Amino acid sequence: MTNQDVVSPAPSAPARPPVMADVARAAGVSHQTVSRVLNGFQWVAEPTRLRVMEAVERLGYRRNMAARALASNRTNVIGVVVVNPNLFGPSGALLGIEQAAREAGYWVSVASLARVDAAHMTAAVDHFRDQGVDGTVVIAPNQLALDASAAAVGSSPAVMLTASASDAHPFPSVDIDHEAGARLAVGHLIGLGHQRIAHFAGPRVEFHAQCREQGWRVMLKRHGLKPGPLLRGSWEPDAGYQLARALVDRPGERPTAVFVANDLAAIGALRGFAEAGWRVPEDISVVGFDDVPGVGQLRPPLSTVRQDLSELGRQAFGLLLGVIGGQAEPGHLALPPQLVVRDSSGPAPAAS
Amino acid sequence: MTNQDVVSPAPSAPARPPVMADVARAAGVSHQTVSRVLNGFQWVAEPTRLRVMEAVERLGYRRNMAARALASNRTNVIGVVVVNPNLFGPSGALLGIEQAAREAGYWVSVASLARVDAAHMTAAVDHFRDQGVDGTVVIAPNQLALDASAAAVGSSPAVMLTASASDAHPFPSVDIDHEAGARLAVGHLIGLGHQRIAHFAGPRVEFHAQCREQGWRVMLKRHGLKPGPLLRGSWEPDAGYQLARALVDRPGERPTAVFVANDLAAIGALRGFAEAGWRVPEDISVVGFDDVPGVGQLRPPLSTVRQDLSELGRQAFGLLLGVIGGQAEPGHLALPPQLVVRDSSGPAPAAS
DNA sequence: CCTAGACATGTGAGCGCTCACAGGGGTGCG
DNA sequence: CGCACCCCTGTGAGCGCTCACATGTCTAGG
Numbered sequence: 001m002t003n004q005d006v007v008s009p010a011p012s013a014p015a016r017p018p019v020m021a022d023v024a025r026a027a028g029v030s031h032q033t034v035s036r037v038l039n040g041f042q043w044v045a046e047p048t049r050l051r052v053m054e055a056v057e058r059l060g061y062r063r064n065m066a067a068r069a070l071a072s073n074r075t076n077v078i079g080v081v082v083v084n085p086n087l088f089g090p091s092g093a094l095l096g097i098e099q100a101a102r103e104a105g106y107w108v109s110v111a112s113l114a115r116v117d118a119a120h121m122t123a124a125v126d127h128f129r130d131q132g133v134d135g136t137v138v139i140a141p142n143q144l145a146l147d148a149s150a151a152a153v154g155s156s157p158a159v160m161l162t163a164s165a166s167d168a169h170p171f172p173s174v175d176i177d178h179e180a181g182a183r184l185a186v187g188h189l190i191g192l193g194h195q196r197i198a199h200f201a202g203p204r205v206e207f208h209a210q211c212r213e214q215g216w217r218v219m220l221k222r223h224g225l226k227p228g229p230l231l232r233g234s235w236e237p238d239a240g241y242q243l244a245r246a247l248v249d250r251p252g253e254r255p256t257a258v259f260v261a262n263d264l265a266a267i268g269a270l271r272g273f274a275e276a277g278w279r280v281p282e283d284i285s286v287v288g289f290d291d292v293p294g295v296g297q298l299r300p301p302l303s304t305v306r307q308d309l310s311e312l313g314r315q316a317f318g319l320l321l322g323v324i325g326g327q328a329e330p331g332h333l334a335l336p337p338q339l340v341v342r343d344s345s346g347p348a349p350a351a352s
Numbered sequence: 353m354t355n356q357d358v359v360s361p362a363p364s365a366p367a368r369p370p371v372m373a374d375v376a377r378a379a380g381v382s383h384q385t386v387s388r389v390l391n392g393f394q395w396v397a398e399p400t401r402l403r404v405m406e407a408v409e410r411l412g413y414r415r416n417m418a419a420r421a422l423a424s425n426r427t428n429v430i431g432v433v434v435v436n437p438n439l440f441g442p443s444g445a446l447l448g449i450e451q452a453a454r455e456a457g458y459w460v461s462v463a464s465l466a467r468v469d470a471a472h473m474t475a476a477v478d479h480f481r482d483q484g485v486d487g488t489v490v491i492a493p494n495q496l497a498l499d500a501s502a503a504a505v506g507s508s509p510a511v512m513l514t515a516s517a518s519d520a521h522p523f524p525s526v527d528i529d530h531e532a533g534a535r536l537a538v539g540h541l542i543g544l545g546h547q548r549i550a551h552f553a554g555p556r557v558e559f560h561a562q563c564r565e566q567g568w569r570v571m572l573k574r575h576g577l578k579p580g581p582l583l584r585g586s587w588e589p590d591a592g593y594q595l596a597r598a599l600v601d602r603p604g605e606r607p608t609a610v611f612v613a614n615d616l617a618a619i620g621a622l623r624g625f626a627e628a629g630w631r632v633p634e635d636i637s638v639v640g641f642d643d644v645p646g647v648g649q650l651r652p653p654l655s656t657v658r659q660d661l662s663e664l665g666r667q668a669f670g671l672l673l674g675v676i677g678g679q680a681e682p683g684h685l686a687l688p689p690q691l692v693v694r695d696s697s698g699p700a701p702a703a704s
Numbered sequence: 705c706c707t708a709g710a711c712a713t714g715t716g717a718g719c720g721c722t723c724a725c726a727g728g729g730g731t732g733c734g
Numbered sequence: 735c736g737c738a739c740c741c742c743t744g745t746g747a748g749c750g751c752t753c754a755c756a757t758g759t760c761t762a763g764g
Contacts, residue, residue: 019749019750019751020750020751021750029713029714030713030714030715031714031715031750031751031752032713032714032715032752032753033712033713033714035751035752035753036712036713039752042711043710043711043712043713044712044713045711045712045713048712048713062481062482063482063750063751064422064484064749064750064751065421065427065482065483065484065751066418066419066421066422066427066484066749066750066751067418067422067719067749067750067751067752068750068751068752069417069418069421069719069751070416070418070419070422070719070720070721070749070750070751070752071718071719071750071751071752071753072719072751072752072753073719073752075417075418077461077483085447086444086447086645091443092438095437095438095464098462098463098464099464099466102463102479107461107479107483108461108462109429109459109460109461109462110450110460110461110462111450111454112447112450112451114451127454127459129414130414130415130417131417131429131459132416132417132418236645237645237646237648237649238648238649240649241649263646264645264646267646267649267650268646268649270649270651271649271650271651271653274651292646293438293588293589293616294589294615294616294619294620294644294646296589296590297589297590297592297593297619297620297622297623298619298623298650299622299623299626299651301623371719371720371721372720372721373720381743381744382743382744382745383720383721383722383744383745384722384723384743384744384745385742385743385744387721387722387723388742388743391722395740395741395742395743396742396743397741397742397743400742400743415720415721416719416720416721417721418719418720418721419719419720419721419722419749420720420721420722421721421749422719422720422721422722422749422750422751423720423721423722423723423748423749424721424722424723424749425722425749
């Protein structure tokens with residue numbers, strides 16, 4: 001399927017891709033006019049514009065980004081540092097950012113960090129600065145990541161996708177309001193009549209774990225309820241299982257509901273309770289967080305909290321665009337999550 | 353925390369970032385020698401090299417990628433088009449590519465497509481060509497994506513991350529050997545004594561669904577077994593549920609095991625069987641595919657097939673590097689998956 | 705009729721690097 | 735002692751674009 005001798009351009013000239021000067025010549029204008037047309041600049045006569053466009057089309061001209069970046073000192077590339085890229089939240093947010101950026105004519109360069117320590121974080125951010133990105137979004141799940149990235153980013157345009165309010169750092173930030181999500185979940189349980197609500201918390205250092213725990217605490221307090229037992233684990237499914245077994249074996253008053261910090265752990269918790277003979281939701285209600293794919297088909301389908309990660313990414317990009325444009329206003333934007341009620345949460349059993 | 357008057361460089365000069373000429377001056381050499389040092393070129397005297405390095409360090413010099421790209425005609429950026437970015441496989445592979453690329457000093461630009469049609473695919477690939485990427489990896493889950501991207505990519509360096517062998521297109525390709533994975537799963541069931549093994553297939557157009565179905569078919573044939581019923585669904589958890597209910601209601605001989613095309617659907621299937629009173633694995637064994645997080649904590653923990661997505665990404669990048677380097681050899685590389693036996697698969701019930 | 709402005713286009717100088725080449729000192733060998 | 739050859743270093747010309755500016759044309763108002 002070679003078309004070497006079919007479409008080949010003037011055989012005299014070497015087949016190098018056309019440059020702006022070629023287009024200019026073909027359209028009978030100057031290279032500057034071509035540039036103006038391509039950049040959508042005003043004050044180009046319509047016939048001229050059309051002639052240029054036609055020439056561009058005919059020659060199959062594409063702008064050279066490197067030259068453009070060199071001359072204009074802007075790359076139209078943004079960098080995204082994503083920590084824990086395997087987790088549901090970060091990867092979803094990344095997608096949202098990418099989508100929004102591409103629509104706005106930006107390119108997205110990604111650096112993912114499996115482990116988060118200052119050295120790796122600095123390396124990732126440096127990587128972007130070397131590339132000359134116009135700005136950076138850092139998805140920072142904990143203080144360590146936030147501090148390290150803030151230091152590495154320096155004064156270059158950046159926004160933090162983090163739950164931590166921006167009084168701790170000079171960047172605009174955005175995140176889902178995880179505390180509100182937790183309040184939604186716990187409020188739902190309280191509404192069902194539960195009085196004693198346990199919490200399986202996530203890793204202590206993680207902002208999202210902290211927020212969700214805080215929301216649980218606040219909502220109970222608001223309703224004058226004593227916090228049920230708090231058991232700390234991780235984001236892993238296995239942790240949920242362990243914690244459920246621990247709760248079952250725990251002496252003392254038994255909770256009638258548990259708010260699990262994330263869905264993956266909730267999956268394990270469901271199994272733990274089942275093995276111990278606790279029925280969900282008859283004996284114990286379970287509410288998770290994230291609405292990861294599949295939890296609607298668990299036994300029972302899991303009640304949980306859903307985040308609009310696509311919107312989150314979009315907002316993060318919008319914020320970054322603002323910073324790049326020079327209208328930085330370090331503040332925190334919190335996006336509302338949404339409660340998804342399924343079958344794992346039911347009315348509190350009658351007081352025994 | 354401003355350090356404006358602490359570290360500011362010579363106040364006479366405007367605070368513009370240092371360029372190669374500055375380093376050269378500071379080190380008392382020519383700009384070319386600086387370039388040589390920075391590019392690790394041989395034949396630079398050690399003392400000179402050190403002097404240059406010291407100057408680079410002292411001035412905080414960073415190479416300008418745009419200028420480098422313009423002069424050398426290479427950007428050190430690769431593009432990755434990922435279709436169905438929410439799915440486990442594609443997103444994992446993307447991560448692997450990114451990791452490998454960054455280690456090799458490349459940047460990764462990502463374009464994700466929620467829907468796959470020729471127009472969007474062409475747009476995404478064009479996006480990359482405009483950016484001037486050195487090469488592209490396309491994660492193509494079906495023929496449509498493969499054809500569209502192959503056409504859009506043209507003769508620029510590319511590798512396809514796809515199950516389809518490369519005799520259909522002129523690019524090197526790589527993928528997990530999904531058919532082998534399916535054979536592993538079905539072989540495992542046969543080893544357990546199952547004679548009648550059903551399959552819940554994925555979307556007909558998806559390569560991976562085709563491969564897994566084929567593996568199931570081949571393995572049964574190899575052992576002289578008649579294929580159990582084949583029910584076609586999708587990758588969604590809900591589909592697994594529907595198919596399980598359909599299987600339960602199905603008249604005729606009842607299978608003792610089912611190989612489900614992916615874990616998410618298997619989650620739904622587990623629920624479907626449970627609702628119908630079929631115990632897993634006593635009444636029916638279930639094996640999934642993917643080993644997505646959490647399935648080890650299902651009830652029962654799901655036997656499944658694990659793919660090394662990180663290695664897959666690494667290989668894809670390696671292949672692309674080869675193409676960029678001019679040693680293209682269109683061929684297909686298949687990576688072995690791995691069986692993970694948990695509790696959802698057990699011995700076949702004694703023939704009734 | 706002259707000139708101020710709106711419009712429309714052209715000119716030239718870089719942006720900061722790499723590439724191809726041109727040296728210029730040493731060492732080895734005839 | 736001279737020539738080849740290695741090693742190391744410097745010189746200059748672009749890469750393809752955008753920016754600041756210069757230059758033109760045409761309309762409108764005094």
